[in-house]
Amino acid sequence: MRDVAVIGIGIQKWGELWERSLRDLWVEAALNAINDAGVDHIDSMYVGCMSGGLFVGQEHLSSLLADYLGVCPVPATRVESACASGGMALRSGFIEVASGLSDIVLVSGVEKMTDVDGGGATYALATAADAEYEVYQGATFPGLYAMVARDYMHRYGLTREQLAQVAVKNHDNGVLNPHAQFPMKMSLETVMNSTMIADPLRLMDCSPITDGAAAAILCPLEMARDLSKNPPIKVSGMGAATDRIALHDRPDFCEFRATVKAAEAAYKMAGVGPDEIDFAEVHDCFTIAELCVIEALGFFARGTAGQATAAGETARDGKKPINTSGGLKSKGHPVGATGIGQIHELVTQLRGTAGERQVAGVKRGLAQNMGGSGGSTVCHILEVV
Amino acid sequence: MVGIVGYGAYIPRNRIKLETIAEVWGADAEAYKRGLMLYEKSVPSPDQDVITMTVEAARHAVKRAGIDPAEIGAVYVGSESHPYAVKPTGTLVAEALGATPSVHVADFEFACKAGSESMFVAMSHVKAGEMKYALGVGADTSQGAPGDALEYSASAGSAAFIMGAEQVVAECLHTYSFCTDTPDFWRREYQFYPQHAGRFTGEPAYFKHTYGCATRLMEMASMKPEDFAYCVFHQPNGKFPANAAKKLGFTKAQSETGWLSPWLGNTYSGASPMGLSAILDVAKPGDKILMVSYGSGSGSDGFVWQATERLPSVQKLAPQTRPQLDDNKVYLSYGQYAKYREKIKRAK
Amino acid sequence: MAFIPSYWRETPQRYRYEGNKCIKCECKHDSKCDCETGQVFFPPRRTCCPWCDCTLEPCTIATTGKLLTYTIIVVPPTQFGDEAPYALGICEMDDGARLTAQIVDVPLDKLEIGMPVRIEFRKIQQDGHAGILMYGYKVVPNS
Structure with a gap:
């Protein structure tokens, strides 16, 4: 298996992008990534998208996007794993490069979520849960994570304030990210007094509805310096795992087993442990998710992530900076694009080009991208070579 | 001996007081109470209807009867508020009980006596030897027009009776x-x-x-x-x-x-x-x-x-009727009642 | 929009709470999966895992159990718009079966983790004012 590097990244400022369609968004990000890498062709491409069908009434994104990028007849594949679609697209591209089948592969993610109204978006997102046994009963995604939060609070004494600190911290980071949808500071009071969505989760515990795309160019590490002027960032670890789709079928609602397993595999492949990860982008679709995830990744002991967050341990200047990009909360969550958006942040930090939000001296970062209420997860470890 | 082998009732928890209704229409509550001898009435939640109440009442009847629901040969539900104008209440009740597919089903309608008629027909089948058991039900979630005298009385409940010739509790x-x-x-x-x-x-x-x-x-x-x-x-x-x-x-x-x-x-x-x-x-x-x-x-x-002689042994096998009427009541405002009963005109 | 065939197909689970149960677990996949004798599946499954010779038998799940966790949905999906705020919880029934269901007939401030619940048959959704009515299980306090 060949080592794989990321040599180009592309994104745009995420948000409610009324003027631009799904194809506009994706082509923009893809061109940015190709221009960033400086490659003169691609051999293959992967697109992560959760639900083109429900959000914009468009499937067959492989053909559409290859067509509008102007790269036909390059083979293209759409990858879907709910909100982990982007990360899974990277995994697919990684495997294709590592196997020797292709040399230069574009991996990407896109979601255009604002063409439908709030009810339509809620419906589309809910299809990531068990349609017959959760959604039918009246479950929503905030509702499922709220049940995790309630259980976590009951068992570990997590306070409402500690939970809100996750959002405060991520907005503190997002302020410094030019691509963030909501680059504004958020006070603890604002988070704690925001509209109730699914008790105990409030509006500011939830990631927003976002339009956006992101892309990256992969190649064999050995060719990276010939193909691009960018410093190669090696994908040193990768792992993916699944868990029961319905939250109620998991023995422990606060243990994100797919994340535990995906991280184990990624650490093993990279030959490192959680302590050797300098910083991470994690899937904070809801504040409670970030706490459960950073425990599942082994950064913090079970039941302690809330205190650690309140103590500033996950801030940019803390011992384990989490979501320096602003996370899904501040940067935005165009579901299919999120996993590649995380890679954009890791590469930016590892290149040392994150500007004001740059974490000094980082050499190795982890991205954790999760589908549904934790039914699928993919982790990647990226490092400077 | 032919008669009832199992019975059960279901009453929703919501109530509205007669005063609450009278106040909205400027009516004399005390006069209504004296004249009609009505104090409060049950109100179904938006998720309750003749089908849901009947499934619960019929399950209580099955518990008391101690029978295999697959042996119920007919399901007759009498109501003037069947949830569908076309599509039977009884098929869903039969399906939920586990009485399908070998079962006769039709819904009965005769204002307030559809229930007793369904009981009579169910019992007649057993008497004729056509089947071992038959279910007759009376249930309604009746509506009275806002402000009309009927609004003070129209309420919700279901009672189900399994008729049979063995293990009868009431001949x-x-x-x-x-x-x-x-x-x-x-x-x-x-x-x-x-x-x-x-x-x-x-x-x-x-x-x-x-x-x-x-x-x-x-x-x-x-x-x-x-x-x-x-x-x-x-x-x-x-x-x-x-x-x-x-x-x-x-x-x-x-x-x-x-x-x-x-x-x-x-x-x-x-x-x-x-x-x-x-x-x-x-x-x-x-x-x-x-x-x-x-x-x-x-x-x-x-x-x-x-x-x-068998009746006393089954009385406590399922929720009884009076306690459902007297306990755990939730009193609604007229606004909640109007919303629950779809009396509020809304955008389509 | 209602998906009538899929609604109809789930009738045994929605109306009669039918699942299945592993009465003799003979998984040859030691420690790699979480099969075990006595496990109740709701909805029923074809297999515990592909390497099982487990004996699965149809069963009806217990209709009483307890509340493991819950939320109050304030912002609902469109089809539940009239019901919000409503309580939704995960229940573990007495035989171990787990389900997600609305908790009704209880004041929202009286919900509590661990509270005893039982299943009641209720209307779950309706396809507008002209489409089909969809039924199934909710839970109520079992006091």
Whole structure:
């Protein structure tokens, strides 16, 4: 298996992008990534998208996007794993490069979520849960994570304030990210007094509805310096795992087993442990998710992530900076694009080009991208070579 | 011996007080209470209807009967508020009970006596030897037009009776039906609320049929009021059944057990069947019960039941009727009630 | 929009709470999966895992259990718009079966983790004012 590097990244400022369609968004990000890498062709491409069908009434994104990028007849594949679609697209591209089948592969993610109204978006997102046994009963995604939060609070004494600190911290980071949808500071009071969505989760515990795309160019590490002027960032670890789709079928609602397993595999492949990860982008679709995830990744002991967050341990200047990009909360969550958006942040930090939000001296970062209420997860470890 | 082998009732928890309704319409609550002897009524939640209440009531009946629901050969639900105009209530009830696919099903409708008629037909199948068990149900989530006298009474409930020839808890000794064409109350196709003929609903309608049925039935059975431990009549309000019992010569002691309407309201097809369920909850072996329903249009079905030795052993096997009426009540505001009963005009 | 065939197909689970149960677990996949004898599946499954010779038998799940966790949905999906705020919880029934269901007939401030619940048959959704009515299980306090 060949080592794989990321040599180009592309994104745009995420948000409610009324003027631009799904194809506009994706082509923009893809061109940015190709221009960033400086490659003169691609051999293959992967697109992560959760639900083109429900959000914009468009499937067959492989053909559409290859067509509008102007790269036909390059083979293209759409990858879907709910909100982990982007990360899974990277995994697919990684495997294709590592196997020797292709040399230069574009991996990407896109979601255009604002063409439908709030009810339509809620419906589309809910299809990531068990349609017959959760959604039918009246479950929503905030509702499922709220049940995790309630259980976590009951068992570990997590306070409402500690939970809100996750959002405060991520907005503190997002302020410094030019691509963030909501680059504004958020006070603890604002988070704690925001509209109730699914008790105990409030509006500011939830990631927003976002339009956006992101892309990256992969190649064999050995060719990276010939193909691009960018410093190669090696994908040193990768792992993916699944868990029961319905939250109620998991023995422990606060243990994100797919994340535990995906991280184990990624650490093993990279030959490192959680302590050797300098910083991470994690899937904070809801504040409670970030706490459960950073425990599942082994950064913090079970039941302690809330205190650690309140103590500033996950801030940019803390011992384990989490979501320096602003996370899904501040940067935005165009579901299919999120996993590649995380890679954009890791590469930016590892290149040392994150500007004001740059974490000094980082050499190795982890991205954790999760589908549904934790039914699928993919982790990647990226490092400077 | 043919009769009831299992019975069950279901009453929603929501109530609305008569005062709460009267206040909205500027009506004299005290006069209504005196005149109709009504204090409060049950209200279904938006997620409750004749189907859901009947599934619960019928499950209670199955528990008391201790039978395999697959042996139920007919499911007849009598109601004037079937959730669908076209598509049976009974198929869903049968499916939920596990009585499908070897089962006869049709929904019954005859104003407030669809329930007693379904009980009669179910029992007749068993008597004819057509099947081992048959289910007859009376249930309604009736609507009264806002501001109309019916709004104070129209309520929700279901009572289900499994008829059989073995392990009977209440034997049917006699039946009789008294029926004429009398336009006292109706609802035309596509109309949301029923209409009624005011005081014409009393003497020539409710009382004529109730007395006619009860009198003839007692003659046929060679029985007098004092031969019965209990009586129960259709209960469109509190006053009508109380007057009927009195005029026929029954005492308060005989009639009060099945007299639910002052606190339950009028459950239409469910009314006298639910009263019967409350009596069966407490009756002793050998007790005889006179039951007379009334349905506008008009007709009365009469039954003489006699409790068997088996009855006491099943009374506590499922939720009883009085406790459902008396306990765990939730009182609604008129606004909540209007929302729950879809009385608020909204954008389509 | 209602998906009528899929609604109809789930009838045994929605109306009668049918699942299945592993009465003899003979998984040859030691420690790699979480099969175990006595496990109740709701909805029923074809297999515990592909390497099982487990014996699965149809069963009806217990209708009483307890509340493991819950939320109050304030912002509902469109089809539940009239019901919000409503309580939704995960229940573990007495035989171990787990389900997600609305908790009704309880004041929202009286919900509690661990509270005893039982299943009641209710209307779950309706397809507008002209489409089909969809039924199933909710839970109520079992006091």
